[in-house]
Amino acid sequence: MAIEISNLNYVYMAGSPFEKHALQNVNLTISDGEFVGIIGHTGSGKSTLIQHLNGLLKPTSGTICVDGVDITAKGADLKKLRQKVGLVFQYPEHQLFEETVYKDIAYGPKNMGLTQDEIDERVREAMNYVGLTDKYMNRSPFELSGGQKRRVAIAGVLAMRPDVLILDEPAAGLDPSGREEILTQIKALYLARKMTVLFVSHSMEDVARAAGRIIVMNRGTVAMDGKPSEIFSHAKELRSMGLDVPQITQLAASLAERGIPIDNNIYTIERAKATILMLLAQKEKGAK
Amino acid sequence: MLKDITLGQYFPIDSPLHRMDPRTKILSLILLIVAIFLANNPWAYVLAAAFTLLVVALSKVPVSMYFRGLKPIWFVIIFTALLNIFFTPGTKIYLFGYRTPMTWEGLILAGKMALRLVLLIISSSALTYTTSPILLTDGIEKLLKPLAKLGLPTFELAMMMSIAIRFIPTLIEETDKIMKAQKARGADFESGSVLHRVKALAPMLVPLFISAFRRADELAVAMESRCYQGGEHRTRLNEIRFHLIDAFAGLLMLAFFAAVIILRIIL
Ligand SMILES: Nc1ncnc2c1ncn2[C@@H]1O[C@H](COP(=O)(O)OP(=O)(O)OP(=O)(O)O)[C@@H](O)[C@H]1O
Numbered sequence: 334m335a336i337e338i339s340n341l342n343y344v345y346m347a348g349s350p351f352e353k354h355a356l357q358n359v360n361l362t363i364s365d366g367e368f369v370g371i372i373g374h375t376g377s378g379k380s381t382l383i384q385h386l387n388g389l390l391k392p393t394s395g396t397i398c399v400d401g402v403d404i405t406a407k408g409a410d411l412k413k414l415r416q417k418v419g420l421v422f423q424y425p426e427h428q429l430f431e432e433t434v435y436k437d438i439a440y441g442p443k444n445m446g447l448t449q450d451e452i453d454e455r456v457r458e459a460m461n462y463v464g465l466t467d468k469y470m471n472r473s474p475f476e477l478s479g480g481q482k483r484r485v486a487i488a489g490v491l492a493m494r495p496d497v498l499i500l501d502e503p504a505a506g507l508d509p510s511g512r513e514e515i516l517t518q519i520k521a522l523y524l525a526r527k528m529t530v531l532f533v534s535h536s537m538e539d540v541a542r543a544a545g546r547i548i549v550m551n552r553g554t555v556a557m558d559g560k561p562s563e564i565f566s567h568a569k570e571l572r573s574m575g576l577d578v579p580q581i582t583q584l585a586a587s588l589a590e591r592g593i594p595i596d597n598n599i600y601t602i603e604r605a606k607a608t609i610l611m612l613l614a615q616k617e618k619g620a621k
Numbered sequence: 622m623l624k625d626i627t628l629g630q631y632f633p634i635d636s637p638l639h640r641m642d643p644r645t646k647i648l649s650l651i652l653l654i655v656a657i658f659l660a661n662n663p664w665a666y667v668l669a670a671a672f673t674l675l676v677v678a679l680s681k682v683p684v685s686m687y688f689r690g691l692k693p694i695w696f697v698i699i700f701t702a703l704l705n706i707f708f709t710p711g712t713k714i715y716l717f718g719y720r721t722p723m724t725w726e727g728l729i730l731a732g733k734m735a736l737r738l739v740l741l742i743i744s745s746s747a748l749t750y751t752t753s754p755i756l757l758t759d760g761i762e763k764l765l766k767p768l769a770k771l772g773l774p775t776f777e778l779a780m781m782m783s784i785a786i787r788f789i790p791t792l793i794e795e796t797d798k799i800m801k802a803q804k805a806r807g808a809d810f811e812s813g814s815v816l817h818r819v820k821a822l823a824p825m826l827v828p829l830f831i832s833a834f835r836r837a838d839e840l841a842v843a844m845e846s847r848c849y850q851g852g853e854h855r856t857r858l859n860e861i862r863f864h865l866i867d868a869f870a871g872l873l874m875l876a877f878f879a880a881v882i883i884l885r886i887i888l
């Protein structure tokens with residue numbers, strides 16, 4: 334499921350004084366099976382961009398091809414597209430509406446016109462993916478905690494078995510352990526289902542840990558696009574866009590400045606720990 | 622569709638209409654609406670249309686914005702026009718062999734009603750485009766002041782109104798977001814039978830109500846925690862005042878109103 338975006342422009346409220354050129358000339362290719370992190374300051378156009386990918390927004394100009402099919406063409410089958418490209422919105426728990434968790438997750442598959450058995454299978458599978466046990470099935474989604482609600486909402490999209498999963502700030506507003514769990518589950522899901530994942534976040538730490546490729550948005554344009562190590566070597570540019578490199582990368586940079594021979598592409602705590610321990614061991618050996 | 626709802630939307634530019642006192646504009650709008658309904662002959666209609674166009678021109682708001690405001694009600698306008706054309710008794714015109722005949726009277730009535738509706742929407746939009754919600758409710762409150770003596774809670778009414786107006790765009794935005802989220806899960810709000818479409822609304826309305834209640838709750842808490850207290854001793858940062866331009870506008874308005882009355886009497 335490759336996605337090709339060419340010369341995409343989008344203007345909100347064209348022709349009014351509130352007109353806003355939210356996307357300017359965006360060109361991107363996302364290949365099958367990639368895990369892409371999208372970051373950018375508030376209002377940089379991240380949400381606008383991803384809403385184009387399942388046809389919720391129509392480009393002001395430009396084209397988008399998903400799996401070789403131009404989805405901006407007239408008469409494109411949007412319903413089918415939305416099954417293939419699952420989109421989880423920012424604060425998805427605000428869209429829950431059914432009496433029970435089970436029914437809410439079943440809403441997507443039901444709209445696809447599946448049989449009862451298939452729906453049941455998919456609901457159970459999706460709940461399993463997000464770590465909700467069977468005892469939640471008949472609870473009302475409104476009496477769950479924020480983090481649990483969010484999982485129900487994510488399961489609601491997963492139950493459609495999309496090939497591409499797009500998540501807009503899936504960890505926003507959760508406590509550190511909630512963030513951690515959601516991110517770990519998304520990563521596990523990515524490995525298990527071999528889907529393409531696009532993941533919007535404000536947090537460099539989260540993106541650094543999960544993504545194999547990072548796209549940096551700035552004022553409606555793609556400012557940088559590359560591997561995490563490439564992106565984080567441009568700390569100054571990132572800062573000028575109101576972003577920053579992960580704290581652990583900053584630490585590594587300060588260590589390097591003091592003459593410690595540390596790698597310059599450290600962006601996760603695990604990696605930093607391993608490297609520092611290795612350096613310490615070398616030092617000890619040298620002392621002996 | 623949702624983006625077409627422009628009522629209650631303020632258009633922040635500078636124009637003679639923007640500078641007028643909200644009270645003048647509210648009273649003028651009421652007079653204009655009464656005049657539109659009193660008009661009963663072609664000249665009065667021409668006059669009312671011309672006056673409305675003058676208001677549109679003075680507001681400096683692009684004409685396209687007014688058209689956008691009309692969009693959601695085109696259907697109503699055309700529907701009532703069709704009803705009028707075919708169901709008004711009078712001189713029959715058989716055209717294209719229709720079973721139910723059109724009538725001249727119906728045609729004229731349809732035209733009148735359509736014109737009235739359009740003028741009504743345009744003139745009300747002119748008020749909301751040129752007056753910020755805060756000024757609007759300030760104006761309404763001041764105008765209702767005399768009724769406070771009769772025990773009407775004018776301040777509270779005005780507050781409720783400004784909150785309601787304030788939240789129209791928020792609710793529209795929220796609706797838009799929820800609709801998109803449900804569409805992403807395969808919801809279909811646009812096709813199918815009427816029953817199907819009504820049923821399809823539940824996934825949208827339930828979250829919308831929940832969020833509206835949540836917002837109301839949050840707003841109440843926020844107001845209370847800032848010691849909000851309405852009523853008598855509250856003062857304002859910007860007092861509204863009448864200026865020379867209001868006198869001009871008032872005179873023009875009265876002249877127009879008088880003209881419509883005179884046309885009604887003499888013709
Ligand atoms: N419905 C809308 N109507 C008008 N303007 C909008 C709308 N949605 C977004 N915008 C504007 O478009 C720009 C991009 O918004 P977008 O929501 O894509 O940003 P974002 O990168 O997702 O930001 P955040 O990190 O805050 O979610 C912003 O300047 C925003 O004000």
Ligand SMILES: [Mg+2]
Pocket residue numbers: 379380381423501
């Ligand atoms: Mg966003």
